[in-house]
Amino acid sequence: MAVFALARTLYVAALAVILTLPASLKAETLTDALISAYKHSNLLEQNRALLRAADEDVATAVAALRPIINYSLSSGISRPQVATARNVTTTAAIDLSLLLFDFGSSKLNTQVAKETVLATRHALISVEQQVLLNAVSAFMSFRSAVEAVSLAESNNRLIIQELRAAKDRFEVGETTRTDVALAESRLAASRANLAATQGQLAAAREAYKFAIGHYPGALAPPPGLPSTAMSAASARGVALKRHPNILELQHQVTVAEMNTERAKLAMRPTLSLSARSALSNNTTGYQDSASATLSLTGPIYRGGALSAGYRKAFAAAEATRASLHQTVAQISQNAANAWAELQVARAQVQATDQQIRAATVAFRGVREEANVGSRTTLDVLDAEQELLDARNAKLTAQTNEYIAAYALLAAMGLLTVEHLGLGITTYDPATYYDKVKNAPVLSKQGAKLDRVLKSLQKK
Numbered sequence: 001m002a003v004f005a006l007a008r009t010l011y012v013a014a015l016a017v018i019l020t021l022p023a024s025l026k027a028e029t030l031t032d033a034l035i036s037a038y039k040h041s042n043l044l045e046q047n048r049a050l051l052r053a054a055d056e057d058v059a060t061a062v063a064a065l066r067p068i069i070n071y072s073l074s075s076g077i078s079r080p081q082v083a084t085a086r087n088v089t090t091t092a093a094i095d096l097s098l099l100l101f102d103f104g105s106s107k108l109n110t111q112v113a114k115e116t117v118l119a120t121r122h123a124l125i126s127v128e129q130q131v132l133l134n135a136v137s138a139f140m141s142f143r144s145a146v147e148a149v150s151l152a153e154s155n156n157r158l159i160i161q162e163l164r165a166a167k168d169r170f171e172v173g174e175t176t177r178t179d180v181a182l183a184e185s186r187l188a189a190s191r192a193n194l195a196a197t198q199g200q201l202a203a204a205r206e207a208y209k210f211a212i213g214h215y216p217g218a219l220a221p222p223p224g225l226p227s228t229a230m231s232a233a234s235a236r237g238v239a240l241k242r243h244p245n246i247l248e249l250q251h252q253v254t255v256a257e258m259n260t261e262r263a264k265l266a267m268r269p270t271l272s273l274s275a276r277s278a279l280s281n282n283t284t285g286y287q288d289s290a291s292a293t294l295s296l297t298g299p300i301y302r303g304g305a306l307s308a309g310y311r312k313a314f315a316a317a318e319a320t321r322a323s324l325h326q327t328v329a330q331i332s333q334n335a336a337n338a339w340a341e342l343q344v345a346r347a348q349v350q351a352t353d354q355q356i357r358a359a360t361v362a363f364r365g366v367r368e369e370a371n372v373g374s375r376t377t378l379d380v381l382d383a384e385q386e387l388l389d390a391r392n393a394k395l396t397a398q399t400n401e402y403i404a405a406y407a408l409l410a411a412m413g414l415l416t417v418e419h420l421g422l423g424i425t426t427y428d429p430a431t432y433y434d435k436v437k438n439a440p441v442l443s444k445q446g447a448k449l450d451r452v453l454k455s456l457q458k459k
Contacts, residue, residue: 037135040213093278119251138211243413256317269298
């Protein structure tokens with residue numbers, strides 16, 4: 001009874017919140033829910049930040065091709081043994097170093113960083129699909145839970161009526177005590193079912209907030225099902241071209257192949273230039289100096305580490321290619337399975353419609369026959385339970401149909417804000433990348449980048 005009371009309290013509280021909302025907020029649509037999920041997703045924010053970090057790797061790789069300039073200031077005191085006066089020397093120097101030639105290893109490093117950015121962008125799209133699919137599931141599950149509670153309450157009221165009728169017939173000697181006990185048993189089961197559905201509603205409400213960013217009010221009926229694929233083969237074809245997981249791994253394969261080439265180039269020499277200009281002041285006066293050095297350096301023997309690094313990179317590239325092939329097969333299977341699940345859900349919706357019609361006719365007939373004494377109370381309760389089961393089955397089937405339709409879009413790589421046409425401004429990954437790809441320093445461009453970062457944090 002304590003569990004029933006708690007569930008009832010949660011349900012009443014949720015219903016009270018819904019009823020006290022302004023009229024303008026009483027009909028949140030599925031589109032509204034998807035937009036809210038997209039705007040308030042911490043998971044999307046996390047992966048956008050990871051993408052911006054990958055963008056900075058491009059800037060770091062570009063910077064490695066530029067001169068490196070350092071300054072140094074030093075001051076020292078010395079006292080020679082043959083003299084009593086102290087000698088104070090102050091030196092200011094500027095050092096410059098520049099990589100001239102490394103057989104393209106540094107440029108290859110820049111290409112690796114760019115390919116990694118492209119892979120990370122597709123990973124962000126994959127996260128976007130996950131966020132939107134979770135929002136669809138939360139929206140439909142909450143609507144289903146609300147309707148399930150309504151059905152359970154209606155069923156509870158009907159059984160109370162049947163119990164009263166059974167007691168009335170028992171008092172006039174038309175039935176036995178057994179019929180009354182059966183009705184009381186069904187009423188207890190109905191109350192337990194009502195408590196369970198109210199608990200499920202409370203859980204669905206929390207899941208809604210987690211997926212969409214706020215607690216639900218009254219929800220509008222879902223729109224028509226989105227257009228998907230006409231066949232399993234069509235779904236597979238689109239998925240193999242558009243799914244972000246495949247596109248991400250394709251770029252990762254390119255990165256792995258470039259890393260293999262970089263491991264090979266690590267065995268080559270590098271040519272670099274270094275220069276220094278210094279000005280010193282001591283007891284003898286000012287002295288300036290300048291020097292420039294051209295250096296060619298390369299490995300002779302490192303105990304086999306470079307060869308091991310090349311073999312490791314080669315093996316990693318093979319593993320990435322195998323992962324791509326496995327992912328292609330998995331995505332193809334997932335798309336076909338998602339298409340089949342949608343067909344099953346549609347068939348279940350049609351079947352439950354027929355089941356409800358038949359169960360409704362049967363229940364009405366049995367109840368009329370019971371009124372004339374040709375049916376027992378148990379027959380009426382059984383018919384009523386079948387009707388309740390049919391209506392609950394339809395709720396489940398309708399929810400599964402919507403989730404299956406959007407899951408098929410996700411399996412095809414099409415469950416995005418852009419493809420759904422939600423009509424909102426989406427996150428543009430190129431905005432930040434274009435600001436940092438050339439490794440800006442403290443300048444007007446750097447100030448613009450600061451403004452971009454602040455605007456991203458506000459969003």
